[in-house]
Amino acid sequence: MMTRRGDARRSTPQFTPTKHKAKTLKQEQMCRSPKFVNLPAKPVYSMTSRDFQMDTNAHVEVIGEQLKDFCCINFYQAAIIQNKHLFRGRTVLDIGCGAGILSLFAAKAGAAHVYAVDSSNVLDYTEQIVRDNGYAGVIHVIKGSLANIELPVAEVDIIICNWLGYSMLFQAACGMVIYARDKWLKKENGIILPDVAKLFMAAVEENKIKNERVEWWNDVYGVNMKCMRECALSEPSFQLVQPQQLLSTQFGIKYLNMYTATRKDLNFRCKYMLEMRRSGYMDGIVTYFHVFFTKSHTPMGFSTDPCAMRTHWMQTVFFLDKSVHVTSGELYYGGIEMCSVSRDFDLNNMELGFEMFSGDPAQLQLEAEMRWKLKPHAAIANDKIKANEKENELEKKGQDQQLEKVITIKKNPVSPKISIKVEKEKKSARSPVSPTSVVLGDYVYPCVAGKKGKKTKHSKKG
Known part of the structure; x- marks a missing residue:
């Protein structure tokens, strides 16, 4: 390797690593995102694609689809909030709580204790949601199946559960509600929502x-x-x-x-x-x-x-x-x-x-x-929802385009042929129009047509 004259006789300077000063809290917050650093050591954060296949309820998209069912969630919210006299000071058991939305409704209605039970890793999110909403002292999250858990109380006053399924029974939680009813629900004045x-x-x-x-x-x-x-x-x-x-x-x-x-x-x-x-x-x-x-x-x-x-x-x-x-x-x-x-x-x-x-x-x-x-x-249900929504959107868009086309032709009639075509497509209940007439908007104009074999006046000009 060729070097400049005198470079070979020079000694290579020795660099010693300098100690960096500790970053302030503000500098650390600027260098990292608090959303992805220091995540809690919870099982849901380390789940793989194969794990989500066995535990679909822990997937954020499945949680979102369940919470976006406004008809169902609004019913539970109204049934709980509008009946505070049933929940005030009572002990509630939420079976298959998921993200804990029904437990939060019960806590807002004045329940003394709410036991949210689920066997899915979705409870890792539920615990954080409960703390963020300030109900950690009321809602107690319990992970496990009903057959393997023990409640801190001998009986509960109310059981809430979204126990319905497809065709009412397929993939439903009726069996869990029946088990919990026989084991924990009060024999007198016990309530099941819905029943x-x-x-x-x-x-x-x-x-x-x-x-x-x-x-x-x-x-x-x-x-x-x-x-x-x-x-x-x-x-x-x-x-x-x-x-x-x-x-x-x-x-x-x-x-x-x-x-x-x-x-x-x-x-x-x-x-x-x-x-x-x-x-x-x-x-x-x-x-x-x-x-x-x-x-x-x-x-x-x-x-x-x-x-x-x-x-x-x-x-x-x-x-x-x-x-x-x-x-x-x-x-x-x-x-x-x-x-x-x-x-x-x-x-x-x-x-x-x-x-x-x-x-x-x-x-x-x-x-x-x-x-x-x-x-x-x-994923069948989600795919069908998206397909039906897309179909309805396209159908509505096509109807709007057809309506705009009819309105445009009525306002600005370009040619008699287009007007006659629109009238045929609409199949309106008007009186039958002769083929020798032109429809412009809501009016019918007769055409002066010559007989066969005879030339009309100004025939060359049309």
């Missing part, structure tokens, strides 16, 4: 979603995948149903009272009768439920039917293998069964059986017979 629910069914016309989910598998890019069609047909669709898609009247198939219900009541079989309100093709059945809190001084509840405000449960549609043509005013009979696959009343793995007959009760004709499997799912 009553009723499941309904109706015939539905939903050809579009059925084609997308089921019939699409008949021909996939020229490949036979009909085996996948059977699998897609055996699982229900959790989606939003419009009121105009209902073909029949609704029929109540299950009534559940949490004060008297047992685990055997979570499986049921009953008969039904549907009266068709209009003619059409019945693509399947839809189920939804109503919920009530009967101990309130005013009747309180909410519904998940198609005419009500959207909830995260939406509606559950069970598609038939072959659509059935129904006639207005006709009656259909049959039986429906909903039960757990295992013997331990596991509500996370259920089946729904269905059979439908028509005609004279003495000589019934079998129209449909199906059996569906309700298996645990993670």
Whole structure:
């Protein structure tokens, strides 16, 4: 290596590391973000993607989706805050508390002690939320399943729990409420919120979603995948149903009272009768439920039917293998069964059986017979919500664009052809217009058309 003359004889200076002065508190705050430094040593902060698959309730997006169900959360808030006389000075047990929103409502209503129980790592967030809201002395967070925990008290006055599921029972927490009721709830004047629910069914016309989910598998890019069609047909669709898609009247198939219900009541079989309100093709059945809190001084509840405000449960549609043509005013009979696959009343793995007959009760004709499997799912509901919202947004946008187009043509008629086309698309109830007339806005102008073989005046100029 070549060096300048005299560089080789020079001694390399020795540098000694200097001691840096300690940073002040303000300098440390400027150099680091307090949101990500010194996080508490909690299990939820070290969870991986595989852990969240086993504990989905701890994921922040799942927590947000549950709290954004305004219809459900507003019901619980109103039922608790407007009945402070029931909560004031009482001991409350919140089962499956999640982020602790119901526990906070109970504490604000004047509860003396609230025991928030959950087996998910979401409780790491709950503890911080409780402290940040100043209720650490009232709300006691307990982690674990109900069968393995011990409460500091022998009995509680009130049990609050969002124990509903899809089709009321699928993935529901009814079993935990029944267990806690028999073990801790006061025998006299004990309260369960909510306490009553009723499941309904109706015939539905939903050809579009059925084609997308089921019939699409008949021909996939020229490949036979009909085996996948059977699998897609055996699982229900959790989606939003419009009121105009209902073909029949609704029929109540299950009534559940949490004060008297047992685990055997979570499986049921009953008969039904549907009266068709209009003619059409019945693509399947839809189920939804109503919920009530009967101990309130005013009747309180909410519904998940198609005419009500959207909830995260939406509606559950069970598609038939072959659509059935129904006639207005006709009656259909049959039986429906909903039960757990295992013997331990596991509500996370259920089946729904269905059979439908028509005609004279003495000589019934079998129209449909199906059996569906309700298996645990993670993202189906969220995907369907986003898909339905996008579809409604596009539909509304298209209607607005069509309306703007009609208004523009009415104000500024460009050509008679466009005006006539708009009138045909609108299919209005006006008097029939002859083909030799032009429609401009709300007025009809007759055209001077010459007879065949004769030239009209100024024909070259049009």
